[in-house]
Amino acid sequence: AQKVTQAQTEISVVEKEDVTLDCVYETRDTTYYLFWYKQPPSGELVFLIRRNSFDEQNEISGRYSWNFQKSTSSFNFTITASQVVDSAVYFCALSPDSWGKLQFGAGTQVVVTP
Amino acid sequence: NAGVTQTPKFQVLKTGQSMTLQCAQDMNHNSMYWYRQDPGMGLRLIYYSASEGTTDKGEVPNGYNVSRLNKREFSLRLESAAPSQTSVYFCASSYQPQGPNTEAFFGQGTRLTVV
Numbered sequence: 001a002q003k004v005t006q007a008q009t010e011i012s013v014v015e016k017e018d019v020t021l022d023c024v025y026e027t028r029d030t031t032y033y034l035f036w037y038k039q040p041p042s043g044e045l046v047f048l049i050r051r052n053s054f055d056e057q058n059e060i061s062g063r064y065s066w067n068f069q070k071s072t073s074s075f076n077f078t079i080t081a082s083q084v085v086d087s088a089v090y091f092c093a094l095s096p097d098s099w100g101k102l103q104f105g106a107g108t109q110v111v112v113t114p
Numbered sequence: 115n116a117g118v119t120q121t122p123k124f125q126v127l128k129t130g131q132s133m134t135l136q137c138a139q140d141m142n143h144n145s146m147y148w149y150r151q152d153p154g155m156g157l158r159l160i161y162y163s164a165s166e167g168t169t170d171k172g173e174v175p176n177g178y179n180v181s182r183l184n185k186r187e188f189s190l191r192l193e194s195a196a197p198s199q200t201s202v203y204f205c206a207s208s209y210q211p212q213g214p215n216t217e218a219f220f221g222q223g224t225r226l227t228v229v
Contacts, residue, residue: 004156006156009154043202043222043223044220044221044222044223045157045204045206045220047217047218047219050217091156091157093156093157101147101159101162101172102149102157102159102218103159103173104156104157104158105156106154106155106156107156
């Protein structure tokens with residue numbers, strides 16, 4: 001069975017602080033894909049990143065960075081120098097073989113105050 | 115540039131009523147999905163259609179039926195709505211089940227309340 005755990009329910013930071021969102025997953029598959037999605041207050045889901053299990057390189061995209069560690073089954077997400085527009089719910093998700101057939105974590109609410 | 119379109123955006127049903135949630139995508143995607151989002155639980159897969167003509171159950175299929183009407187459209191039906199089906203429903207599509215370099219697109223969601 002697959003499982004994604006996002007232990008942090010809510011994180012509150014002041015603008016310009018860094019924030020790290022934890023994601024721990026469980027799977028018996030040797031090939032799998034990990035994702036992060038953002039859900040702003042408007043409600044839509046925005047794709048942020050996809051990583052397959054064979055690619056453990058960390059990735060940076062602007063103020064966003066991701067740390068994939070297979071040894072600890074973690075795929076953590078860091079927002080550097082947070083901004084108010086980063087306020088949203090962030091979901092980590094896992095898929096064995098499909099883009100859309102996703103196992104989501106419960107989500108972490110990020111609140112960035114000016 | 116519509117992407118994934120869901121209708122309606124809001125709906126209130128009485129217990130026992132039926133309704134169909136509509137989803138259409140204009141990206142020529144092969145695969146389509148229905149999820150529900152409940153507070154504190156993330157999104158859970160209800161049904162999916164890997165390709166036109168096929169449908170399969172996801173994690174929480176009970177109380178729902180689906181129809182892949184054509185490549186563009188994937189509908190979700192509640193035959194006899196229950197208060198436990200109060201949720202936000204998301205439709206999504208992707209180019210193919212194992213697409214290497216495409217992203218999954220989600221609709222704006224349908225907020226359903228069953229009273």
